[in-house]
Each structure stands twice: as C-alpha cells, then as structure tokens.
Amino acid sequence: MSAMPADSRHEAVAEEAGAVTDEQRAWARGLALRYSLTSTAILFAAGLMGVLLRDSQANLGRLHDNFWYAMMTAHGLAAFVGWAGFAVMGFAFWVLTQVGVPLRRFGRAMAEATWWLMALGAVGILITTLIFQYAGSWVFLYPISFHSAGHWGRWTNFFFHGSVLLVGLSIVAWSVSICHTVVGPALHAVSERVANRFGVALGLGYLWPKRFATNPKSVPYAVIPLAVIAIDMIIATLPLAVLLVIMMVESLSPGVTVNALVAKNILWWFGHPVVYLLLFPAVAIYYYLIPRYAKRPLVAGNVIAIAWAIAVIANVLVWAHHIYLDYPQGSIQASLNTAMQPVTFALTIPSALSLYSLGMTIYRSEFEWNAASTALFLGLVGWLLAGLSGVVNATIVFDNQVHNTLWIVGHFHHMALLNIGFAVFGATYAFLPELTGKKLYSDKLGKAHIWISFWAGMGAFGIWLIEGLEGAPRRYSVLPARWDTMNQIAVGFVLVLAAAQLLFAANVVQTLRGKVAKERTGREAFAAVTSPAAMMLVTLALIFVGGIVGWVIGHYTGHTKTVKVGAATPAAGGATGAAGAAATAGDATRGKAVFASAGCIGCHTLKAAGAAGTVGPNLDQRRPAYALVVQRVTNGKGAMPSFKGRLSDDQIKDVAAYVSSLAGK
C-alpha cells in the first residue's frame, strides 16, 4: 500500500515548501486537479480514436477514408496536446508550488486563461474534425486545407484553424504564466533585473554563482526545464499564430496565399518545440518526484546546467530536422537542414544528462516501488527508447530511409505515451491524493495498469518500428496488403493497452469518490501477484492471446472483406447524391485518384483535376453523366481506349462518380 499520507513522504521538500501559504497551495490544488481531470477525459477520447484507427487499418471495422483521416487529425491533436501536454502543463503549476515557487496574481490569471483557451480549442478541434470532416492531419501542411477534395468547406477551415489558434494562444498564456512566476521573488534572485532573473531560473547560477546569485538557496532543479520551455514556446508559437490567422483569412477570401515552403518551416518552427512542451515539464515532474521515492536529493552536478543552457537555444534551432527531405532546387533548405543535424545532436545532451542524474538518483537508493514510482521508472525507460530512435531520425542519411514511415509513428508513441504519458500516470498517482486530500483507491490496481500498459505499448509501438524499417508508409488509412498480418497482430496489443486504461479510470474515479480498496478483494485478486517478473509474464501471456485473437478475427474478416467502394459519405455527397444511388455509384475521392493515375489527365480537360489535355473531349464543356462515363471508360470510343481490364469495375465507377460530379465546376 502506498496510499500513505503524502506529507509524510517528502521531508526533503518540506522546508522549501515552507514559503508557500495555505491559500496559495489550496488554489494550486484546485487548478492542477482541474487540468488533470480534463486532460484525463481527453485521454479517453483520444485513446478510443486510436483504437478505432488501428482496428480500421487491420480491416476490423473499416472506416471511410476521409473519416479515418479526420479521426487521425483529431487523435493527434487530442492525445498530444489535449492530453499529455495539457496534463503536464497543469502538473507544472503544482510542482512549482511544491518547490516553493507559487503563482502570483498575474500568473494565476494566465493559468486560468490557459485552461479556458485549451478547453475551447479542444472542443473546436473535435467538432471540426469528427463532425465537419476536416482531415488535413495535425500538421495541416499548407495548402492542404484548401484542397479538401470536396470533403470539407471554407467555414470548417475557418473554425478548425481558429480552434488550433486557441490552442496556440493557450500555450502562449501558459508560457507567460510560467515566466511571470519564475522571475518573481520566490527564487530569491539577488538581482532586480528581469534578464538576470531569467538567467537564475534557467539554472545559470550553477555555472556562475556570483553573476546569477541567489540568497539563500539555489534554484530547485524542477524549475529549470519549465523556465526553458516557457521562453522557447513564446518564440515558437507566435509565428504559427500569424500563419493560422492568415489561413483563417484565406478560408473566407481565397486570394490570400502563403508560400508553401515558408509555411512548412513555420509549422515545424513550432512543431519541434511543442514536443518539448511535453518533455520538459515531464522532466520537471521526474526531477521533483524521483528524489521523493529514492529518498535522496537529485544527483546532479553543475554540469546539468550546461545541458539546459544548450536546450534553451538548440530547441528553437532544430525545426528543419522534420523536413530533411525537403530540398528543392534554388532554395537554402539543404544547407539549413545540414546545419540542423549537429544542433539536433546537441539537443540530446539534456536528455542524456537528465537520464544519468535520474538514474543515479535511483541507483542503490532505498527506492519505494509503488504505482507512481513504477510509472516514473518505466517512463525513464520510454524516454531512453524514444531518445534512441530520435537519434536515428535526427541523422539525415537515416531519416532518408525512415521519413514518413511507420518508424516515426513508433518513435513518437514511445515518446508521447511511454515517456510523457507514463510521467503523467506517475504524477497522477502521486499527486491525486495531495490534490484531493483522499487516499489513492488502490496502489496494486495502479501497478497493474502501469505494467500492462508498458508491455502492451512496447508491442503495439514496436510493430510500427519494424513495419517502418520495412518501408510501410505512415498516415495510410489502408496500408498495402503486405502489412496486413502485422497490423492484425498489433490489434491484440492495442486492445490490451486500451483495456489497461480502464484500470486507470477506475482508480481515478474511485479515489475521487473517497473509496479505498480493501486488501485482496475480488477486484484485486488478479493483481495480487505484483512482482515485476510475474506481471511481465502475465502481461506477455495476455498480449499473446490478444494477438492471436486479433489475428484470427482480422484474418477471417479480412477474407470476407466487402469494402463497398461505392459507399459515399455525406461529405462526398455532392459526388454521388445526384444519382441518389450512393450504394452502387462510385466514390468520387477514389475516382480522383483514378483520374490522375490512369492517364485521363493527359488527354482531357477537367479544371477541377488540373487537367488541360486537348486530345479528347473537354469534360468541363461536355459535362458527361455518370452512366455515360462508365460506358465510355469501359468500352472506349474512337481514340479513347477501353479501360476494361486496366481498371477494375469499381475503379471505373469511382472515376465516373468523380467526373460526373465535378465537370464544369
């Protein structure tokens, strides 16, 4: 049982926390709890979407293509920012308060604004994607929003980009709140100058004690990563905010455009640091909680300050490692990309040193193994895994191989779930009793959740790494058949992973209700054997069974797949609605692909498809009906060849649906 009163656990910080008033602590409790519960709710929404996405890829309940991509967009934003980011942002306020750096009035206002902006933005994103079918992926690479293949319109664009803007502003508000808090009197910086106080918050006092003097105590380590990321996120987010505003304007007045390459750089100028918006507050959590369970202060020499000094600069100068394979002629992108490989390498130093410090803090300590500390320990393992696959991505010649394959997806799920997510789980188990004043419902249930999640996650994400090395592309609603079997095996892991989160939900809900599990109740019987080795075996067995079941189901449904190509969605309704025979008519989206790849473009003019051929009839002028297109494509006429045999019947229906819906527009 670890659900002992939190106060007895950390004498180490009791003195530091002495400077915080009861009112300040009570306020921070309420705020952190609100962040925690909201983000947990988003976790369940995002997790459910993840399960549906992967089931669909394994052909268990195939979703319509655009809906799959819309859900992918929602899943990415919700899981990454709405859950993991939101959660660590909230816990950051609690960690600061606990190390004796409470928020002051303006900081509090900003922290409130952060919550509201994020909540509103998250709701907007869920509505515009899941209901209004925005499916440009979370990176919405310009100008994809404005080439929706008829699936979403300008108001959806306006509100989607507006919702993302709210999320961006939320991040800025959070950063301002943190900056305001760390330059306050609580750090005991001697200097009155704001710049010097920022230096103190960044830990520079560990390198230059006189220049960045504090009296009497040095800066708590947990403050440093928070100060670093708060400064960086302001720099990183503002250009994206401008881009989002321009895209909102373009949604309603199409004349306004942006250079696609510049937009791509701006997106990643934000897109890289936002990963560290998750990582660095998670590091603050590790810095704060690992010493608590190891019962000794963090093992960190002054050298760790060097790491964070590198981080604050390098973090905003590595964005181009996401676009190593963009090197168009006559641009400076290739030089920029080359320069960013060493800078990205430098950015691994904060991770390498932090892992050393945290590992050595645990090493030969009297570490208390409970649900929270187990989650944090496994989170460090996840960090190592994600860091190592990250070094691969950071290396141009390797990225050339794995870029936009499922390897990347495996990498960032290690990062987002096994590292950040586990820090969030650990912090939830550790902080929930402190925030609510109630004991944790069951530590054993928590351990079961953590161990099952770890191994199921290892399986589900490991499969992505392997598929990626084989060249499997990412962001495919339907993967080439070669990967069917592996996708079906993955479903087993995914379902176990999802089921494990129900244990987490039960634990949180019961804790909030003030319940405490009795020893060895029926509910806990299965979790009675909680030695790591036994848990490992049980989990592997579960995963194995799950994998087989998943494979069997997938295998059989796979062979009876009757993917009605003609199943048009409401979004594509314009394409097939006229005929009123959606079940038999083709799918205009697929038809667009057929039109482009079958060679139609070479001979016909169809403005909507960008085709300007003059060999055959101008389709914009002729505006052929659906049946006529099917007839001509199948049998040919004059110079028009017959495509019977070259295209399947379904493909012909698709291209007919596409042409008949768009011609003349």
Add this chain to the structure above:
Amino acid sequence: MDRTATIIGIAYLVVIVVGAVLALVLGNSTFLRKPIDREQVERREQKWLIVVVAMLVALLFATIFFAPYGRSAPKDAQNVAVTAQQFGWIITPSRLKANVPVVFTLRSKDVNHGFGLYDAGDTLLAQVQVIPEQTAQLVFTFRKPGTYRVLCLEFCGAGHHQMVSTLEVTQ
C-alpha cells in the same frame, strides 16, 4: 529490407538491449541497500557528458557526408518529369533502363506530396518531398529490371494511400 534500414534496425536493437540491461541493473540495485558515494557519481557525470559528446561527434562525421543533397547526375542520365497531384503521379517517361542513372524532376500541382520509390516487394528505395511552387530533384539508379511502384509519402488528403503509380525498368 533496405541496407540502411538493416543498419538502423541492428543498431537500435543493440542499444535497446544495452538499455534494458541497464534498466534491470538499476531497478535491482534498489534492493541492495548499499549507499552510493555521491561526490564520485557527480564527478562521473562530467565523464558521461564527454562520452556522449564523443559518440555524437563520431556519429555526425560518420553520416553527414552521405546526405542526399546536391547529387549531380552524369550527362547520359535518363531524365524523367514527374508531376504530383491529388491523387496520382504523372510520370514521363515511365519506361526506364536499368543501370543508367535517372534524374527525376518533380513538381506538385496542388499540395505537398512525397515521392516514394518502392521495388516490387514494397521495399522503400528512395524518397523526396515534392512541394508546391518548387522543383525537387532525385537521382537514382535502378539496378534490376522489373516493375517498381511510386507511393505518396506525404499526407495529401483523403486519397493519399491510393496515390500509386508504376514504373517499368528494362535491361
């Protein structure tokens, strides 16, 4: 699996096995109840920093010169124009010769696309991003005759996964 992918796979496997052993040693050490010499461990952190930097510098110099940028093609190269658009590739010519370098010149008509070159077994051979308003170039030499596939490797919309074309390579 491609050669580079094999190298990545083996290297990653080796380091995670090392990492797993370290994690087990670390976890197990908490049951030993033997305190550490704090000052010594903190001194070692500086050595660890030096080791990390040395490894990163070594990896940097071992790899940076193989970046795919600025590759030039010989005069006798085969020139292929590729136009990417939702959701297809227009490749002219699409019949090519083996063992003669090919220069793909790529443009996009609408959104970002990724030109991913796969062999018949769906192994990824080469890729480059195609950005609107820009011209990208990829130099590649096919070693074996046969049918090759081009897949889109940058998300481009609802038909992204259907954006597939083929290339015929003859002796």
